[in-house]
Amino acid sequence: MNVELIYSVATLGLIGSVSAVILYFVAQKFKVIEDPRIDQVQEVLPSANCGGCGFAGCRAFAEALVMQGGEKGNLDGLKCPVGGNDVMAQVAGILGLTVEQQDPVIAVVRCNGSFANSPKKVIFEGATSCVFAHNLFAGEGGCPYGCLGLGDCVKVCNFDAIDIDKATGLPVVNEKCVACGACVTACPRKIIELRPKGKKDRRIFVSCVNQEKGGPAKKNCAVACIGCGKCVKVCAFDAITLLNNLAYIDPLKCRLCRKCAPECPTGAIHELNFPQKKETLATEINKTGSRNEALTEKVSEPAMTPDSKSGNNNGGISNET
Amino acid sequence: MLKTFKTGGVHPPENKITEKQAIKVLPVPAIVYIPFSQHLGAPAKVLVAKGDKVKAGQLIAKGEAFISANIHSSVSGKVQKIDEVIETSGYRKPSVIIEVEGDVWDESIDRSDRISKDIILSQKEIIKRINEMGVVGLGGATFPSHVKLMVPEGKKAELLIINGVECEPYLTSDHRLMLEKGEEILVGTQILMIALGVSKAMIGIENNKPDAIAHLTELAKNFNGIQVHGLKVKYPQGAEKQLIKALVNREVPSGKLPIEVGAVVHNAGTSFAVYEAVQKNKPLFERVVTITGKSVKNPGNFLVRIGTPVSDLIAASGGLPEDTGKIIGGGPMMGKALVSPEVPIVKGTSGILIMNREESGRQELKNCIRCGKCITVCPMGLEPWLLEKLVINENFEKAEAEKIVDCMECGSCHYTCPSKRPLLDYIRFGKGKVLQIIRTRNK
Amino acid sequence: MNLLTVSGSPHVFNDTSVSKIMWGVVIAMIPATLVSFWYFGLGGIIITLSAVIFCVLIEYLVQRYLLKEAPSVKDGSAVITGILLAFNVPSNLPVWELLIGCIVAIAIAKMSFGGLGKNPFNPALIGRVFMLISFPVDMTSWPLPVTNRMVLTDAVTGPTTLGILKEGLANGETVSQISSQLPAYQQMFMGDIGGSLGEVSALALIIGGLFMLYKKIITWHIPVSFMLSVFMFSGILYLTDPEHYIDPVFHLLAGGLMLGAIFMATDMVTSPMTYKGMIIFGTGCGILTVLIRVFGAYPEGVSFAILIMNACVPLINRGFKPKRFGEVVKNG
Ligand code: SF4
Ligand code: SF4
Numbered sequence A: 001m002n003v004e005l006i007y008s009v010a011t012l013g014l015i016g017s018v019s020a021v022i023l024y025f026v027a028q029k030f031k032v033i034e035d036p037r038i039d040q041v042q043e044v045l046p047s048a049n050c051g052g053c054g055f056a057g058c059r060a061f062a063e064a065l066v067m068q069g070g071e072k073g074n075l076d077g078l079k080c081p082v083g084g085n086d087v088m089a090q091v092a093g094i095l096g097l098t099v100e101q102q103d104p105v106i107a108v109v110r111c112n113g114s115f116a117n118s119p120k121k122v123i124f125e126g127a128t129s130c131v132f133a134h135n136l137f138a139g140e141g142g143c144p145y146g147c148l149g150l151g152d153c154v155k156v157c158n159f160d161a162i163d164i165d166k167a168t169g170l171p172v173v174n175e176k177c178v179a180c181g182a183c184v185t186a187c188p189r190k191i192i193e194l195r196p197k198g199k200k201d202r203r204i205f206v207s208c209v210n211q212e213k214g215g216p217a218k219k220n221c222a223v224a225c226i227g228c229g230k231c232v233k234v235c236a237f238d239a240i241t242l243l244n245n246l247a248y249i250d251p252l253k254c255r256l257c258r259k260c261a262p263e264c265p266t267g268a269i270h271e272l273n274f275p276q277k278k279e280t281l282a283t284e285i286n287k288t289g290s291r292n293e294a295l296t297e298k299v300s301e302p303a304m305t306p307d308s309k310s311g312n313n314n315g316g317i318s319n320e321t
Numbered sequence B: 001m002l003k004t005f006k007t008g009g010v011h012p013p014e015n016k017i018t019e020k021q022a023i024k025v026l027p028v029p030a031i032v033y034i035p036f037s038q039h040l041g042a043p044a045k046v047l048v049a050k051g052d053k054v055k056a057g058q059l060i061a062k063g064e065a066f067i068s069a070n071i072h073s074s075v076s077g078k079v080q081k082i083d084e085v086i087e088t089s090g091y092r093k094p095s096v097i098i099e100v101e102g103d104v105w106d107e108s109i110d111r112s113d114r115i116s117k118d119i120i121l122s123q124k125e126i127i128k129r130i131n132e133m134g135v136v137g138l139g140g141a142t143f144p145s146h147v148k149l150m151v152p153e154g155k156k157a158e159l160l161i162i163n164g165v166e167c168e169p170y171l172t173s174d175h176r177l178m179l180e181k182g183e184e185i186l187v188g189t190q191i192l193m194i195a196l197g198v199s200k201a202m203i204g205i206e207n208n209k210p211d212a213i214a215h216l217t218e219l220a221k222n223f224n225g226i227q228v229h230g231l232k233v234k235y236p237q238g239a240e241k242q243l244i245k246a247l248v249n250r251e252v253p254s255g256k257l258p259i260e261v262g263a264v265v266h267n268a269g270t271s272f273a274v275y276e277a278v279q280k281n282k283p284l285f286e287r288v289v290t291i292t293g294k295s296v297k298n299p300g301n302f303l304v305r306i307g308t309p310v311s312d313l314i315a316a317s318g319g320l321p322e323d324t325g326k327i328i329g330g331g332p333m334m335g336k337a338l339v340s341p342e343v344p345i346v347k348g349t350s351g352i353l354i355m356n357r358e359e360s361g362r363q364e365l366k367n368c369i370r371c372g373k374c375i376t377v378c379p380m381g382l383e384p385w386l387l388e389k390l391v392i393n394e395n396f397e398k399a400e401a402e403k404i405v406d407c408m409e410c411g412s413c414h415y416t417c418p419s420k421r422p423l424l425d426y427i428r429f430g431k432g433k434v435l436q437i438i439r440t441r442n443k
Numbered sequence C: 001m002n003l004l005t006v007s008g009s010p011h012v013f014n015d016t017s018v019s020k021i022m023w024g025v026v027i028a029m030i031p032a033t034l035v036s037f038w039y040f041g042l043g044g045i046i047i048t049l050s051a052v053i054f055c056v057l058i059e060y061l062v063q064r065y066l067l068k069e070a071p072s073v074k075d076g077s078a079v080i081t082g083i084l085l086a087f088n089v090p091s092n093l094p095v096w097e098l099l100i101g102c103i104v105a106i107a108i109a110k111m112s113f114g115g116l117g118k119n120p121f122n123p124a125l126i127g128r129v130f131m132l133i134s135f136p137v138d139m140t141s142w143p144l145p146v147t148n149r150m151v152l153t154d155a156v157t158g159p160t161t162l163g164i165l166k167e168g169l170a171n172g173e174t175v176s177q178i179s180s181q182l183p184a185y186q187q188m189f190m191g192d193i194g195g196s197l198g199e200v201s202a203l204a205l206i207i208g209g210l211f212m213l214y215k216k217i218i219t220w221h222i223p224v225s226f227m228l229s230v231f232m233f234s235g236i237l238y239l240t241d242p243e244h245y246i247d248p249v250f251h252l253l254a255g256g257l258m259l260g261a262i263f264m265a266t267d268m269v270t271s272p273m274t275y276k277g278m279i280i281f282g283t284g285c286g287i288l289t290v291l292i293r294v295f296g297a298y299p300e301g302v303s304f305a306i307l308i309m310n311a312c313v314p315l316i317n318r319g320f321k322p323k324r325f326g327e328v329v330k331n332g
């Protein structure tokens, strides 16, 4: 063994140990004293970092839970939509607090202006962006409130839970939806709403957000809500309100009695995942003659068909980065 | 060497099909739809109700906000109703619908042909009159004219520039107006000069209108302080900042108004409207509109009442051609595609361009080949390819730093791109987002 | 019914397109190609044709079967790569070596980055450098112009002008001693010298360049700044020691300088986008070329110089922004 080797080993060893000592002191000095529960809470959060809670990622939410929860003494108003009640219960356990149970919710697309129901009046060419199209014009179907079908909602969904159905041009939400609400914010027309999932996934809602008067609304779309108020009258639970020519069903008041849907002259009220009502369906079709097929389809089969993932509708212009 | 602006610019085919067509008067339509918001700024407040009788020139909606403009009836008749009517973009806007009965004008309007040259009103009165008569910028931006005439505290106007550039392909309404109403435009210019308190005015006209340049130069000899300048043909020379640069070589700082460099720009058409408003007491309720397009049977320039459905004008030009693919309100570079011919002509409609199906589609999209042509043509010195990329990646902060808000949406970049990138689509989208971000930040 | 189209402005577009530009470049390369056929005969034709066919085929196959996208070979960019690659090799190169060069150029240097428009380096140059490193002997034995054009004889090979110079200088000879072995400038200008297919005739290359300038495919900025900086830099060296450094005209005419400056450095995809940036880019290429030629191990430096500057393009683009309209000039 020669001397050089010994020297080099010794120098390196020395440098190493000096650095270690320095590092140790630095680490001590700059140590951030953090509530260890933040880590514990983060542990149970789903790590989806979707922002559905309103915070910038799961870590930020964990901090908020520990801080705000500590201040307020409860966790009201803080919720992880992805984890749902289970996760929130675990968080509450860690923090020794209570949490209110909330009904699980899901994204609901409130527009049925498919190609068949609201035929194209013009052709759009340009950037594949609902926001851009919204600023440019009323929409191919002519409805200034309806879905533009360019998929801003699809683009923001981190869970592959919403996709444009090529046949109708409308987005369809599937069961992967965790109700993060990203699509709700992305949609320039505020078409998507988070509504309680409902018992056995059964939901009743007005699938229209058009606030025009009956005439103009109907002119653009066969299944628009025309604001006639028939559903309001028939509802025994005061769940339906009519504002700006548009009916809205309050999901918290609605008891899923299904009285309203057959009343609607345009079929704007959708019932999801109910067993088929044989006679009603038949009479209904007779009553309105050429009533669109889309509605009967919706009534008879669940709209959340997982196989409706038919690729991205890129409407002409691809949106590569 | 003819003057022009330096940075960027393109030269699309001019296609001024209608430049030899004298202005014709379009017959008064049977019904008009007059929206309350035909200008930049707050909508006007309605003054009439269903069933009211109105005369042409009667005030029917008042612009109350600082940036707003009065709206007058363009016909005489009965207010059928006040309702929402679709406009260019397909959205509904509150409008007055008037059924036409006869053609009675308000008594105060001087309908004689005599050119009245003596300006009797004072500076204050002129601005007030222009405001009352609802004059807005007729080049397309529809900014209320009287606001532009009120020089802000601490600034000084030195120069009035009259924009007779008409750099948009196809459009000829200003060209015809300058030829047929040259004297009136010059009187209007003088009125504007008094209103601004300046002694110098320059009229900029592109060199593809030699007849207009010659005509106005000749007439201008009788007017003090008005010079006519021919300019090299280059789009977008009609943009305020570019025109100032071309004429007096001053650069309006980014995010500022032309008054910063002592200039105020008004359109030639506006100047005519100002003349009518001040000398003839006539509100702005009709304007010259070019109807043109390669397949149009009888393209021409028409004097049209505001609120006339576009379809009436199309009928007057020989009907909608079979192969129509797109109808544009305005020129092909900055105009808006109409969703239907049933929308009304408004104060800002300088032309109706009908494109056939071949012309109206967009071409196949390729990757950006980084040729840099978009940078070369951008008159604002921006990098459109970069802005597009940033917007697609939603990097709005960076886009703001790259001056996306400076974009004046002239479309030169998209026009030029060999890959046919929809640059302006994305830039517009990003600009909207960035402006929104800036607004929330300033709150 | 006939539906109206709605889209954002503008509604008219000019008639350029990517394929028009690319085919324009191809046309611009025709004179140089013909000259190479004239001097190298059948060998030249075979190399050019096979390079083009390989490149187009590889691009088609990659797009069709690997990337599963619509093939875009019609835009002509693969043809350009093919011709440029052929321009850069000796006419007696074995075809299988050429094939490997084409694969590297198209599949690796172009398609793996996302195809036309996304490749940071000029594909033809990558292919060439790859071949140069893999087959150094075959790639540097340059056939002299042939006498009988219709037969594929074993062409007489010899070193390039730059090779002669480098060798001579390395052996301690002075420039004036070497220059007796060098071809006359007139010969170099017309292309009657040994070398790769395309680097031989400066005249034909300049004609192509003028055509592209006229068609607005390229601007003058890169070629002029490239050549000017080569001229100035080598001129300075020449002035310091004419016995050690050859004169600038030689540098301009020798090797692939014209080819590089006119056809390869000006590739839109891999060059900067603003005029200022282009001038910086061209100057950088020029200085690097002379540095490599004079002080480096290889006699020829154009390819490496351009590739190195290609790598700097994103930086140049970031650093040299166009002048914004109405930008407030900061004082101090
Ligand atoms: S569909 Fe909407 S709410 Fe549901 S996960 Fe996707 S983005 Fe979130
Ligand atoms: S629902 Fe989705 S596709 Fe429809 S307008 Fe809203 S964001 Fe666009």
Ligand code: SF4
Binding pocket: B377, B378, B379, B380, B381, B382, B383, B384, B406, B407, B408, B409, B410, B411, B412, B413, B414, B424, B427
């Ligand atoms: S549209 Fe905007 S970015 Fe494009 S050239 Fe005009 S000013 Fe420049």
Ligand code: SF4
Binding pocket: B367, B368, B369, B370, B371, B372, B373, B374, B375, B384, B385, B416, B417, B418, B419, B420, B421, B423
């Ligand atoms: S003009 Fe088009 S292809 Fe050229 S750099 Fe701009 S965006 Fe890219």
